[in-house]
Amino acid sequence: MTTAIIVASGSSRRMGFDKLMAPLAGKPVLAHSLAAFDRCQEVGQIIVVTDEARFNSLDLSGLRNHVLHVDGGKERQDSVANGLAALSPDCDIVAIHDGARPLISTESILLALDAAAVHGSSALAHPITETLKRADGDDFVKDSVSREDLWAMETPQCFRVRLLQAAYLEVAKDGLHVTDEVSALQHLGHAIKLVSNPSPNPKVTFPSDLILAEQLLAAAALSSHPAK
Numbered sequence: 001m002t003t004a005i006i007v008a009s010g011s012s013r014r015m016g017f018d019k020l021m022a023p024l025a026g027k028p029v030l031a032h033s034l035a036a037f038d039r040c041q042e043v044g045q046i047i048v049v050t051d052e053a054r055f056n057s058l059d060l061s062g063l064r065n066h067v068l069h070v071d072g073g074k075e076r077q078d079s080v081a082n083g084l085a086a087l088s089p090d091c092d093i094v095a096i097h098d099g100a101r102p103l104i105s106t107e108s109i110l111l112a113l114d115a116a117a118v119h120g121s122s123a124l125a126h127p128i129t130e131t132l133k134r135a136d137g138d139d140f141v142k143d144s145v146s147r148e149d150l151w152a153m154e155t156p157q158c159f160r161v162r163l164l165q166a167a168y169l170e171v172a173k174d175g176l177h178v179t180d181e182v183s184a185l186q187h188l189g190h191a192i193k194l195v196s197n198p199s200p201n202p203k204v205t206f207p208s209d210l211i212l213a214e215q216l217l218a219a220a221a222l223s224s225h226p227a228k
């Protein structure tokens with residue numbers, strides 16, 4: 001069985017208000033992430049890692065999957081670990097997704113899941129397009145960083161369960177701080193397949209990201225139902 005773990009226990013510090021419950025095209029940001037995984041036929045269970053009040057305020061009626069609630073942790077990696085601890089024994093593939101990436105498409109989820117089934121681990125990502133500079137502590141340019149072969153990581157990041165559990169055990173044993181699951185797998189020395197995401201999948205971080213997400217959803221709705 002494939003399980004999706006949606007982590008939604010952050011503090012929205014950079015947003016300034018609870019971004020996960022912020023309205024986006026008529027429903028909370030987190031509800032969009034949840035619905036995308038629920039639409040994906042390969043997903044047989046969803047775990048939402050969040051606080052109880054936020055979980056209870058979600059409308060789960062009409063969802064195909066059983067949705068389990070788990071409390072979050074201090075750091076993102078602690079929330080992921082709490083989700084992993086709640087997996088059922090028959091789960092073989094797990095997809096970890098940021099609740100704060102509401103535009104994830106079901107097609108992109110499938111691409112990542114398929115790659116994980118073949119390679120053991122995968123992450124949606126996109127190649128860097130900007131020119132990159134390293135700065136000194138005073139925001140003066142120190143040097144240039146080639147963008148060749150540089151990719152920005154997205155979620156979902158998908159794994160054979162045993163592999164991700166082993167990676168998280170190593171991370172905990174060595175007291176490491178990781179900002180994504182790919183970093184944990186790197187620590188284990190395992191190869192990770194990057195899957196170029198054909199659809200926009202921004203992480204809602206600042207207020208302007210909510211506006212962008214709203215516009216992207218409106219554009220997608222227009223292209224699927226063009227005016228006659």
Ligand SMILES: Nc1ccn([C@@H]2O[C@H](COP(=O)(O)OP(=O)(O)OP(=O)(O)O)[C@@H](O)[C@H]2O)c(=O)n1
Nearest residue numbers: 007008009010011012013014074075076099100
């Ligand atoms: N202790 C934490 C921290 C983060 N997350 C989740 O991990 C995802 C990525 O984190 P980010 O977007 O950086 O969220 P915040 O930590 O809320 O942002 P900020 O740093 O601005 O507070 C989000 O869905 C967030 O809710 C989590 O489940 N548990």
Ligand SMILES: C[C@](O)(CO)[C@H](O)COP(=O)(O)O
Nearest residue numbers: 076098153154155179180203
């Ligand atoms: C996992 C992640 O979405 C990859 O881009 C990202 O690292 C999570 O956000 P954070 O700000 O690093 O917690």
